[in-house]
Amino acid sequence: MKRVLIDYKKLPHDVAALLIDLYPHGYGDEDLIVLKKPNGEIVEAVEIKTDDTIYLVKISQSLANFISNFEETIERELENSAVEETIAEVEASSNQDSENEPSDGDPETDSDEII
Numbered sequence: 001m002k003r004v005l006i007d008y009k010k011l012p013h014d015v016a017a018l019l020i021d022l023y024p025h026g027y028g029d030e031d032l033i034v035l036k037k038p039n040g041e042i043v044e045a046v047e048i049k050t051d052d053t054i055y056l057v058k059i060s061q062s063l064a065n066f067i068s069n070f071e072e073t074i075e076r077e078l079e080n081s082a083v084e085e086t087i088a089e090v091e092a093s094s095n096q097d098s099e100n101e102p103s104d105g106d107p108e109t110d111s112d113e114i115i
Contacts, residue, residue: 003054005035005045015055019048032059 011019023031027046033056035043045056 001052001054003056005043005056005058007058011055011057015048015050018050019046019057022046022048027059 008016008019023046031046032044033047035045035056037043044059046059048055048057
């Protein structure tokens with residue numbers, strides 16, 4: 001099994017979702033793994049295990065913000081995509097309606113009204 005030290009911003013979406021599932025309310029001291037890089041730098045990380053990889057996700061203030069704001073961010077993204085889909089459906093529908101209307105080019109003679 002391989003071990004990967006990675007910043008949360010570079011996580012694949014499925015692993016990011018797993019991170020949120022494992023730490024929905026954040027992480028505590030007991031969740032931290034402390035690593036010392038060859039240059040002497042200390043790195044703190046949380047562990048995410050998949051079938052073939054152990055991800056060591058670097059700890060930062062932005063990771064804490066990511067976890068706490070994840071649900072709001074996903075809801076906004078879902079709302080935005082739903083609005084975009086609705087707009088596309090309305091545009092497609094109006095294009096079909098205008099294509100199905102018979103017209104001889106004279107708007108005054110398109111009416112069924114007899115004068």
